[in-house]
Amino acid sequence: MVRVPVLAAGGIVLRGEETPLIAVVRLRKRSEWVLPKGKLDDGETPRDAAVREVCEETGHDVSVHEFLGTLVYESGGRSKVVHYWRMEAGGEQIYQLMHDAKAVEWLPLDVAVEQLSRAYERAFLAVVGPLALEAAALATRRQKATLPPPAIPVSAPPQADLPSAPTAEHERPFAASDVVGAEMSAGATEFGTAPQFVEADAAAAAAQPEANHTAAAARSRRRNLMQKMRDWLRRAA
Template identity: 65%
Template sequence: MRAPVLAAGGIVLRRGGDPLFAVVRMRKRNDWVLPKGKLDDGETPRDAAEREVLEETGHLVEVHEFIGTLAYDSGGRSKVVHFWRMEAAPEQTHPLMKDIRAVDWLPLDQAIERLTRANERAFLANVGPLVLEAAAGKAQTLSPRPNEATPPVIVPSPPAARRTAPIDDGPITELADAPSLALEQPGELEPDAQLTMLQRIRKWWRGGSRA
């Protein structure tokens, strides 16, 4: 199987006043998306997530828990995006990267509505309430265990997309039973002859790329 494109980003709340979520507008397509981007060579997903959010929002951020993974097809190739919960400083301190036309800060319901892509809308609708609870200090404290896997949060493909030809950015996996906050990324799964697409991606991510 061709190796997936690996990316990382943030579900970002801005500090001060009412909690607002970051969404960014791409210059090329005018799409409104969650801040994220591809990993640089030798970069960890967490470091890439922090860098990409700074570049796309112009705000310094504090990175908190790993919150979920979104997997979908993009340009005929699988793309896997790991997301962390983040809190942004109140003021923008850096210019936006050239690929970004604008950044907006919105309440959760408006941020979901603003997003162009159905998979990102579903993802944010799923994890957004959990992020708000965590930011308010209501989330249960978890003890991170390096070898303990955490179920990723992944949204299902819309029914219409399944009945038509492949569409870029259509999710390829199913929704986890429940989202969770964890400091660790999903761990390696046991070998299985009937691996799903997500399991194959995760197996490659945790060890296949070093073979």
């Protein structure tokens, strides 16, 4: 009579250090050091079982990555089939170890291989362990390559104060007050009499009392100018 193999799942669990470390678990039964793994529950997928068993035996939350391979061996007169995934443990231990697990240690790959009690697990880890480390290093490089570069604050260079260009009297900016004191006279052209605007003497304007520059005086001068223009237009007509 053919006996159905026992299905189990586990992980090659890495913890990120300067030298990556691999989890090995010490069982209470016979004090053996083994890779973290366990049997599937009814209706459970191998991947889900692997995560559950690894959390129970290491006390760590883990992230699951590549499938690494299957180990088949005889146990208690039956074949045992164990599927393994590369996993990464995050942070510190947060769960109490299950009763069957006495301790967990994190060791470099070569030390972890020597620590395992069973020859077939030592041979398996010696083969898939380097693949797991290489995959983890590649994933780290890809992650760093996709990270945006740090923002570097850039400040505008200081702007030198530009000196103001000297303004000559005849180049001074136009202002509305410049035309207030303009005198209008009639000049003969081939088309008849045309208006000519002559700017008032600046010195004479400056000599006027300051009171003449009030708003009322300005409005009066504008009215006089408009009246002179109307007078000229009547004469030209």
